Amino acid sequence: MKQKHLVIFSAVFLLIAFVAGAMLYSSQKSDAALQAYQRDKSTFIRENAPAFGNPAAKVDIVEFLDPACETCKEFYPFVKKLMAAHPDKIRLYVRYAPFHAGSDQVVKILEAAHRQGKFQETLEAIFAAQSSWAPQHRPQPELVWNHIGGVGLDIRRLRHDMNAPEIEKIVQQDIADAKKLNVKATPEFFVNGKPLPSFGYDQLKNLVEEAVATAY
Amino acid sequence: MNSPARAQDSNWGLVFACWLIACVSMLGSLFFSEVMGFPPCVLCWYQRICMYPLVLILPVGLFPFDRNIVRYALPLSSLGVLIATFHLLLVAGYIPESIKPCVQGVPCSEVQIEWFGFVTIPLLSGLSFLIITALLILVHKRSSK
Numbered sequence: 001m002k003q004k005h006l007v008i009f010s011a012v013f014l015l016i017a018f019v020a021g022a023m024l025y026s027s028q029k030s031d032a033a034l035q036a037y038q039r040d041k042s043t044f045i046r047e048n049a050p051a052f053g054n055p056a057a058k059v060d061i062v063e064f065l066d067p068a069c070e071t072c073k074e075f076y077p078f079v080k081k082l083m084a085a086h087p088d089k090i091r092l093y094v095r096y097a098p099f100h101a102g103s104d105q106v107v108k109i110l111e112a113a114h115r116q117g118k119f120q121e122t123l124e125a126i127f128a129a130q131s132s133w134a135p136q137h138r139p140q141p142e143l144v145w146n147h148i149g150g151v152g153l154d155i156r157r158l159r160h161d162m163n164a165p166e167i168e169k170i171v172q173q174d175i176a177d178a179k180k181l182n183v184k185a186t187p188e189f190f191v192n193g194k195p196l197p198s199f200g201y202d203q204l205k206n207l208v209e210e211a212v213a214t215a216y
Numbered sequence: 217m218n219s220p221a222r223a224q225d226s227n228w229g230l231v232f233a234c235w236l237i238a239c240v241s242m243l244g245s246l247f248f249s250e251v252m253g254f255p256p257c258v259l260c261w262y263q264r265i266c267m268y269p270l271v272l273i274l275p276v277g278l279f280p281f282d283r284n285i286v287r288y289a290l291p292l293s294s295l296g297v298l299i300a301t302f303h304l305l306l307v308a309g310y311i312p313e314s315i316k317p318c319v320q321g322v323p324c325s326e327v328q329i330e331w332f333g334f335v336t337i338p339l340l341s342g343l344s345f346l347i348i349t350a351l352l353i354l355v356h357k358r359s360s361k
Contacts, residue, residue: 003228007275010236018243022251184253 030195033181037193043177044190046170050094050110050119053083057091058215059208062190064097064178067106068134069186073127078201086212094123096171097178097186100134104171105141105162111170112161113153121151227355228281231274234289234348238270241344248329248337259303263341266296270348283359286352293349300342307338 037044044062063079065072083090098104106126113122126133129147133140145155161167181190189196191207192215245264248254256264270292277285305311330336 003232004279007232007235007278011239014239014243018247021247025247025251182253184255 026197029182030197033190033195034193036181037190041193043180044095044193045093046095046173046177048170050114050123051091052094052120053091054088055091057089059086059090059192059211061090061092061208062095063092064095064174064181064183064186064188066097066099066103066186067110067123067126068098068100068103068130068137068139070130070137072187073130075187075201075204076123076127078204082205082208086208089212089216090208094119095177096174097183097188098171098175099186100137100139102139102141104175106133106139106144107171107174108162108167109141109144109148109158111167112158112164113148113151115161116153116158118151118153122148122153125151223358224281227283227359228278230351230355231278231281231285234293234351235271235274235278237344237348238267238274241267241341242271244340245337254329254337259299259306260337260341262299263296263303263338263345266292266299267341267344283355286356286359290349290352290356293345293352296345297342297349300338300345303338304336304342307336 045060061079061082063075079092083092096107096110098107110119110122110126113119125148126144129144133143133147149155178188181188185199189204189207191204192211194207194211196203196207242264245256245260245267249256270289273288273292274285276282277288302311
């Protein structure tokens with residue numbers, strides 16, 4: 001009997017330790033991100049990063065995304081809806097975490113399109129055609145060209161710009177910042193520096209509504 | 217080992233210790249992948265395949281105590297030792313890149329954590345498998361006397 005109790009007690013103890021550890025880890029991670037944000041926003045908000053919404057908004061969402069990531073594509077309309085629900089109160093900054101091999105090439109296309117003032121249109125075209133150029137999570141950047149013809153980009157300039165050293169620098173900067181902020185999966189959101197407590201639409205919605213309520 | 221009952225008790229304790237190590241290893245690996253978000257590489261998956269069944273098989277041999285549990289658990293733990301050793305050699309660079317088994321996803325040679333400058337995930341895994349294997353062999357030797 002004593003032995004049975006020992007085994008049951010150990011199992012329960014280990015499970016509780018695991019859950020407590022997980023909760024502690026996530027709250028520490030959240031605190032660390034918030035402190036980093038309050039100290040210095042530049043890791044979160046890069047100057048010249050593509051952004052949507054009112055520049056004077058008091059709530060900022062920083063989204064790290066990968067153009068080849070399906071969940072990022074799924075979240076895109078949702079984030080747009082969230083912003084529409086709180087007009088002029090939210091500014092969305094797009095950062096890159098190109099975790100799929102080959103995604104960095106697509107990020108370069110996006111940044112070059114950003115130079116032409118056509119970031120949103122290009123991102124939407126790239127997301128819409130995601131399953132064609134990145135089937136089974138294997139991005140084939142050369143196929144992207146077939147899908148951005150309708151955006152109205154100066155393709156020749158784009159092809160030249162995307163290989164500019166400044167754009168390479170932006171990609172490297174974003175990868176470095178993602179690492180610094182412990183971004184391990186995409187999309188990752190920070191709402192005024194706070195990461196999602198756990199991943200999901202509702203968690204993002206709650207976090208944003210909380211931030212809007214505090215700021216306004 | 218004065219009486220057979222006490223010998224059996226201490227063997228029970230050893231198998232129980234193996235089970236504890238297996239549990240801690242399983243929860244630890246789940247913590248790394250599910251909580252901290254490190255994607256497991258292919259070799260980590262192979263090691264999990266050897267470790268996770270131990271969490272279920274070992275307690276079956278504890279109630280009532282069955283010394284044959286060693287026969288069922290030892291193949292898993294020794295294979296685990298081999299895979300972890302291979303993984304460690306890969307990380308250390310003794311095995312050249314060209315024959316590493318993972319081509320896509322996370323490269324197995326990537327070091328995701330490094331505590332005190334030398335404690336890596338494959339090292340923890342290898343130690344767990346090694347201790348479990350050693351304890352199981354000890355149980356086998358003692359009970360076959």
